[in-house]
Amino acid sequence: MPVYFHRPSGLEFRLSRAQRDMQRSRSCGVLLCKEDALIQRDDNPRNITELILYQVVDTGLTNGHNGAPDRLRRLASLSPSNPNLLRVLDGMKFSGDLKNGQATLRVELSKQTNCLTEYICEVQEVDSKGKELITSSRLLQQPDQSSIKDDLYDQSFTSPLLMRLLSVVQGLDVKLATTENFLKDKLNSVEDRALDLRKELTDKLHSLENSLQSQLTTFEKSSDKMETKLSSVEAKLSSVETKLSSVETKLSSVETNLSSVETKLSSVEIKLSYVETKLTSIEDSWEDKAENLQKELTNKLNSLEISLQKEASINFKKVEDKLCHLEAKLASIDSDALQQKVLSTIKDQVDEHFIKVLNATEKADDTLNKTAGLVTALRYDNTNFQNDIMARYKNVFENVSRNMEEMFLQNTNLTSSMAKSLLHFKSDLDLSFDRIEVLINGSVANTLISLQCLKSGLNSSISAEVESVSEDFFVRQTGKENTPVPQQPATSAYPVLCRSNILGLKIPILCDTLTENGGWIVIQRRSRGDVDFYRNWASYKEGFGKFDTDFWLGLENIHAITRSGKYELRVDLKYNGQSKYAVYDNFSLAGEDENYKITVGSYTGTAGDGLSSHDGQQFSTYDRHNDKDTSKNCASLYTGAWWYFSMGCHHSNLNGKWQASSFKGPRWRGFTRSEPASFTEMKIRRLGD
Structure with missing residues (x-):
């Protein structure tokens, strides 16, 4: 089984081609991309940020026409944010992991076209100084000659294909040279552009510093004004505190007066209670005395009437006895003249006696009338005394109530006036604070917005310049x-x-x-x-x-x-x-x-x-x-x-x-x-x- 690999600077990249068996294996090869950051190449340790596998896609420019660069297809990647991978895509099974400074990406290829495709393994690292390092390995494959001979059904690995591959390699050399020259020219252009941009940024930074200095000067002036206003506010607050202290003193005085009034009211209530008790006692005493006097007078009148009746009955009896005696004497006297003389004498005596009786009766009536008048006078004097006491009590109560109402009204008016003054003062103070807050917020907000706008404008121009340069090299x-x-x-x-x-x-x-x-x-x-x-x-x-x-x-x-x-x-x-x-x-x-x-x-x-x-x-x-x-x-x-x-x-x-x-x-x-x-x-x- 042939093995193709390339390992620059610790990066291992290889393809293991699988031999076909009688049952036609589903895998034509295994592609392995591996990086071990723990291998010390120098004294500067590195950390893997990303391991990427690309597939070189045939653009059709096999002879290097126009020197166009290859088009890369990103197949898979590993990073600290995505340390594990397991998926199937387009007949390729991907598996891999990134842990403990080691990254391994394994791909099982099932299609012959995939086994003959060119791949690039790229690893991105960061050293301890924060410097980014990129290492790539390119794998250009050749077909397995023994496999071509043994596999009669696959006609893709023929000599014309080999010729085409050689032509592609030659074209790639031309493309690499052209790309190298193009990158050099572009790099020089970027360096010139970077110098111009640096100069422009320096000028804009100076302008920004001047503008910020001007804004800070304006802000300091406004701060001085605000300090002056705050001092004025503090003075007003001190005056307010003084006035509040005066108000508290007046309120304390009012409370003292109210306490004194309450004490006096309590004393008046006690005295009124005492007067009521005395009046009740006097009224009861006078009623008892009048009742006793009335009983005594009634008894005396009854006794006098009885004695008068007795005396009258005795006198009438004596008169009757004398008349009987005289009648007897008159009966013994025969002479009319003598009878007439005796009758005249008797008549005079009887009239004199009746006059005395009438005089005694009149005297008794006068005594009774005087007694009745005395009783009436006593009752009238008692009523007048009671009315006089009640009138005096009423006058005292009305005077005390009137004085209390006047004092309460004065205290109410004073409290109401003080409350109105406090409300007006609080309203003026709140209005002053609102104005000061508006001035402060307006000044600070305007300054901050101006600074943000200036900063945003500068960032916009800088971003536009940087973006125009970076768009030629980096995919957005x-x-x-x-x-x-x-x-x-x-x-x-x-x-x-x-x-x-x-x-x-x-x-x-x-x-x-x-x-x-x-x-x-x-x-x-x-x-x-x-x-x-x-x-x-x-x-x-x-x-x-x-x-x-x-x-x-x-x-x-x-x-x-x-x-x-x-x-x-x-x-x-x-x-x-x-x-x-x-x-x-x-x-x-x-x-x-x-x-x-x-x-x-x-x-x-x-x-x-x-x-x-x-x-x-x-x-x-x-x-x-x-x-x-x-x-x-x-x-x-x-x-x-x-x-x-x-x-x-x-x-x-x-x-x-x-x-x-x-x-x-x-x-x-x-x-x-x-x-x-x-x-x-x-x-x-x-x-x-």
Whole structure:
């Protein structure tokens, strides 16, 4: 079995041809490409970065016409990122591995044409100094003469083929010479171009240094102004602190006065309670005295009436006795004159006695009247005393209440005045702080954007020059098929693209240059919750927020971008310490006349499909209801703004209220369920036409 191999500098490359047996073996040969980086060729150790196997494809220029170079077909490779290989391609079985500084690639060839094809084994290494080294081995095969003789059915290995192979070899020599001259000329041209480019880069760097120095000078001046303003603010703050101390002192005085008033009120209440007790005691005492006096008078009147009745009955009895006695005497006297005289005398005596009785009765009536008047006077005096005490008590209470109300009104007015003064002062202070913050943010933002624009412009020109030189020698490759290479190199993970007028916009845009080979335009981000996303239609149309925190690019801007070509959408999410994503291979927004209707394509990713059900829906905010269910406003119900649908409103709500649960926060159904995500980012990337 013949063996062909070539081994320069530790690289082993050989082909073992298999002998045909009676059953016609399925393999015509085994190709082996092997490199051992552990073999010390010098004092500089090396690491294998990639082992590649190429197949030289016949271009038809067998006699070296025009000196055209060979076309190479890359068959297989091993690298630290892909250390193992096992596959079958076009009748060739590949197997290999890369480990412990050794790379081995083995190919079983089943077709005779593959066994007669020319191959190149190339190994790429990096030494300890970071220098890249490329070693290649070329295997030019000759047909197996014994196999040709024994194999009557295979007529491919004939002498004309040998002649053709010799002709190809001669043509290859010519091509190699021509290619060598071409490469020398090209190298000289590249060296000249590199010198010119180096000079141009030096000039641009000097210009950049001058511009940066000017910008720094301007920034230092603005910093001095800001320091002056900050000093003024500190002085105002000191004045505010002084005023606040004065206000606190006044408040303490008011509290002291209120405490004193409360103490006085307590004392007045105690005195009023004492007066009420005294009045109650006096009233009870007077009632008892009046009742006793009334009883005593009643008893005396009853006793006087009884004695008068007794005295009257005794007197009347005496009168009757005397009259009887007189009648008896008159009966014994016969003389009429004498009777008349006696009767007259008796009549006078009786009248005198009746007058005395009447006088005594009148005296008794006068005594009774005086007693009744005395009782009435006592009652009247008691009532007047009570009324006087109550009037005085009422006057004292009214005076105390009036004084309390006046003091409370004064304290209320003072507190209200102080509160109004504090509110006005706080409003003025907030306005001053807002103005200062706007000035600071404007100055810093303008300076940073100017620096980024200047740096981006320089990087663009440098990138264009380098790309024009490298395009002649290197094949342009991207990590994903149909992904356009960015027009300028990224200066950071999220650079701000200042000249966004290339997309028809008049605003800066934020780019993601790292995720999946970059090229993304960020249209929404929520990471801190310091920006309120529960906004009206006008805010979502124009956009809001800041690139360094949370923001929304604006419906009109997103529409302007997506109508310029075909775009894909990527949504990155974080929840409970996990990160997942969703990608849609088509994304666009209609104009405002269609309420920015969304169109999304097929889904791939790890977060679950949370947007396909929203395809074809119009955008809604709490003040502009565009979902088809007229019975409710989904934006108001779920505290957000989104492309809501009628039944259930949403499967995703990335503009919902920050940290709100129960479907009202920035949720994604397949990942966070009804709970809010801790990070969301929506970005779009243009696809190849």
